[in-house]
Amino acid sequence: MSRLSGDTATGKSSKRSTSTGKSSENALRRETVGIDDISVYIPKLYLPVTGEFAASRGIDPAKLTRGIGIERMAVPDVHEDAATMAAMSLLELMRRANLKPEEIGKIYVGTESAVDEAKALGTYVIGMLEQVYGAGSFQDCATVEFKSACIGTTQALEALSYWAAAEEEDKVGVVIASDVAKYPLRSAGEYTQGAGSVSLLVKKNPRLIALEGIFGSFTRDENDFFRPLGATTAVVNGKHSNQCYLDAMQGAFDAFAAKARRKGVIVPKEGECVTDFFSHLLFHIPYPRMVEYASAAIFEHYWQGQARWKEVEAEIGAEPKPGDYESPDKFQAAKSDYSRQFAKSKHFLDAFKSKVLDTTSISRLVGNIYTGSIYLGLASLIEQERVKSGDRLCFGAYGSGCSALVFSGLVQSDAASVPKRDLFQRLERRTQIPLADYERLHEGLKEKSIIAPSQEFALTEIDHQGYRHYGWIG
Ligand code: HMG
Numbered sequence: 001m002s003r004l005s006g007d008t009a010t011g012k013s014s015k016r017s018t019s020t021g022k023s024s025e026n027a028l029r030r031e032t033v034g035i036d037d038i039s040v041y042i043p044k045l046y047l048p049v050t051g052e053f054a055a056s057r058g059i060d061p062a063k064l065t066r067g068i069g070i071e072r073m074a075v076p077d078v079h080e081d082a083a084t085m086a087a088m089s090l091l092e093l094m095r096r097a098n099l100k101p102e103e104i105g106k107i108y109v110g111t112e113s114a115v116d117e118a119k120a121l122g123t124y125v126i127g128m129l130e131q132v133y134g135a136g137s138f139q140d141c142a143t144v145e146f147k148s149a150c151i152g153t154t155q156a157l158e159a160l161s162y163w164a165a166a167e168e169e170d171k172v173g174v175v176i177a178s179d180v181a182k183y184p185l186r187s188a189g190e191y192t193q194g195a196g197s198v199s200l201l202v203k204k205n206p207r208l209i210a211l212e213g214i215f216g217s218f219t220r221d222e223n224d225f226f227r228p229l230g231a232t233t234a235v236v237n238g239k240h241s242n243q244c245y246l247d248a249m250q251g252a253f254d255a256f257a258a259k260a261r262r263k264g265v266i267v268p269k270e271g272e273c274v275t276d277f278f279s280h281l282l283f284h285i286p287y288p289r290m291v292e293y294a295s296a297a298i299f300e301h302y303w304q305g306q307a308r309w310k311e312v313e314a315e316i317g318a319e320p321k322p323g324d325y326e327s328p329d330k331f332q333a334a335k336s337d338y339s340r341q342f343a344k345s346k347h348f349l350d351a352f353k354s355k356v357l358d359t360t361s362i363s364r365l366v367g368n369i370y371t372g373s374i375y376l377g378l379a380s381l382i383e384q385e386r387v388k389s390g391d392r393l394c395f396g397a398y399g400s401g402c403s404a405l406v407f408s409g410l411v412q413s414d415a416a417s418v419p420k421r422d423l424f425q426r427l428e429r430r431t432q433i434p435l436a437d438y439e440r441l442h443e444g445l446k447e448k449s450i451i452a453p454s455q456e457f458a459l460t461e462i463d464h465q466g467y468r469h470y471g472w473i474g
Helices: 026-027 053-058 060-070 082-097 120-134 150-164 238-262 288-303 309-315 329-341 345-354 357-366 370-383 424-426 436-443
Strands: 032-043 043-050 070-073 104-108 142-146 172-181 195-203 209-219 279-282 391-397 403-410 456-462 468-473
Touching: 032 082, 032 150, 032 370, 043 053, 053 060, 053 436, 053 456, 060 288, 070 172, 070 357, 070 436, 082 120, 082 172, 082 424, 082 436, 104 120, 104 150, 104 370, 120 142, 120 172, 120 468, 142 150, 142 288, 150 172, 150 195, 150 209, 150 403, 172 279, 172 370, 195 357, 238 288, 238 391, 238 403, 279 288, 279 357, 279 370, 288 329, 288 345, 288 357, 309 329, 345 357, 357 370, 357 424, 370 391, 370 403, 370 424, 370 456
Parallel strands: 070 195, 104 142, 104 172, 279 391
Antiparallel strands: 032 195, 032 209, 043 070, 172 195, 209 403, 391 403, 456 468
């Protein structure tokens, strides 16, 4: 779709219009489409994974902080669920961008924590927002839910970008990710839990990131992670899920690289490979170490055969060859061992540090927020001022079940004009809860909120029909 590619190769957007304003100059130019702003909502409660939690589970805290990469898990209070969190991040986005309800044409919600089997979560969100903006204020806005495990929001973003490119009445779209990541108590998934919501403002001539319109996908039927109807916690085959993530990411990356080459957008010359074209790579973050595994696999794959591989071999030795091993199993084991050595090599660690590590800073303090995790990575880069005009970003989304979607975007010249969110300071202001409170919240045994809601949306009642009632608590 040509309107998506526009003049993005320069990393410059057309002259900035306000979030809804018209610009005749824009009409004459090929317009870009992408992310204009981002807002994040994280619950006010958190549980440190070191201390009481690690001790009660008999886990060395270093395994959690270094082996998994997690320090704190965000915990939703009694009055919070995926709908309230989505409403909170949308409200913040609207206030940041000075958006009026009638300016929003579509709200696409990515979630795997749906609060109803039929009713779209976005309708509950609109109901909440109308308590602030007035009854009927969103009646022209369409909403739909995208469920595809952690990739739902990215599928929604792709779909919404096509709508935004075709939109002729200057309306904007919003993609909301909202999830509570929940595994059984005392399971190996427990320390990767988290909760939160991210909203993305999607429009023409965005201030932050123009999408380049190249999406590479990979899909395969897998049982790595799922939540059967009625279950409140996910079933996960942990090690298998890591492997599915790596396989799917590689497949989607290859599809992206081939498409980018065909379209003449990324055409590596002798001595170059596709990863060289990105300032940052943002992967789905189920836990920060997974991003390290993914980066190592991707860099190893694309660096092999390049001149730089000689330097890698000088550091960690030559790659195993099938003929040197008596069985395919022994060869595979040697290859896995070699990949582990690569992941510890100076060459890889330097690339990881400069292009990937900073995407995980917020996730270390929040945990997995499922479909919004990759966009927490984007917020993390922005808040740490790690992106600059002209940077090309690579996004690698993954959703269990399983599929991956890789796409790219260019940081726009107006990016620095988008106000910060003080996310790290906000995360510092959260309230630490004891293990006993966390466990009671997890099991749905707490009846009263730990922090009484104030200036926020809250679930106030589930009535005899199962209908959920939400209110703005002033
Ligand atoms: P585990 O059993 O905790 O992991 O399961 P482990 O024992 O393999 O240890 C992990 C790392 O800690 C290893 O590092 C250990 O060596 C290290 P590595 O060897 O790989 O470098 N370690 C230590 N480090 C320092 N000090 C120590 C120590 N001990 C060990 N004392 C697993 C981990 C992620 C599998 C588990 O937590 C789990 O099942 N989590 C949930 C599933 C998940 O997150 N899967 C990720 C891929 S699937 C995905 O991303 C989709 C998802 O987001 C859902 C969706 O799509 O909707 C989940």
